Amino acid sequence: MHEVKLGLHTFGDITLNDDGTRTSDAQTIRNIVDEAVLGDELGLAYFGVGEHHRHEFAVSSPEIVLAAAASRTRNIHLGTAVTVLSSDDPVRAYERFATLDAVSGGRAEAIVGRGSFTESFPLFGYDLRDYEVLFEEKLDLFARLRDERPVTWEGTTRAALADADVYPKTENGFPVWVGVGGTPASVVRTARYGFNLMLAIIGGAPARFRPFVDLYHRSLEEFGRDRLPIGVHSPGHIADTDEQAWEELYPAMEANRNAIGAERGWPPYSRLQFQHDVGPDGALFAGSPETVARKIAAAVRVLDVDRFDLKYANGTMPHAMLMRSIELYGTTVAPMVQDLLRDA
Known part of the structure; x- marks a missing residue:
């Protein structure tokens, strides 16, 4: 197997202080920058920050947070997880x-x-009834802008462009991925535009996403494109033992899932569901370094992907706990994953 790149994602979850009080939005953002710095020091490949517009999350302008991280890092790649292009x-x-x-x-x-939350649509004046066409048209325009040449474009969701240019120009362009939750049409569209594919695996066994990997490869070939990278985004948490990791993660995961689930009509989250999710057929990569490394390596093997990004922040887990998880991910999990893949 080829060497896989390992990265980190955060949605900027508001955390709790040691005394149980809520961390301020401002301090949460400063903590995120420190987490990116640690990821860079540990040699991880990518640090992604999500965009949200609700009280559980501190980051609504990820590129500003990432620019701050850029000033304190040297090698780690910096980006979003995700940019909600439909309302941008x-x-x-x-x-x-x-x-x-x-x-x-x-x-x-x-x-x-498109994002998994919809608060940005009314906030920026968009109608949710235009959910599909907003993303389709804006992705089309974003794809044309990659050439960094004057663009002529017309659609129904924003003003037309006639020989319009964008600035600043980049030196070598930048990679663009499309976050896909698991619909065939989204996979084919990503291939049609020549974007990298990022699979958001947040439920179920990673193996069930293999048909989307195969579809992406077939679609690239049909569109006459070369092979492009595929990545996986999944939540998790690492501690010294399985039991410690699960006891640290579960209360925050339960509170987070139940708060959002109350809005969406989900059943209450339970210990039974959690234990399934951290098992071999679940999408939670949580446990000791060895447990998490083996689960990542298994997912990489079955999907044949190029990158795995761990969503390390899940609910109100304290900053120090997140830093320890990142430390174990970089120092122990990452080299163990590469060893397991080489020995496969």
């Missing part, structure tokens, strides 16, 4: 990434998607 302006989004690429010395990456 593709021109402004592209220019923000080009700016981030400049200040980071060519380390910017974009993961764009």
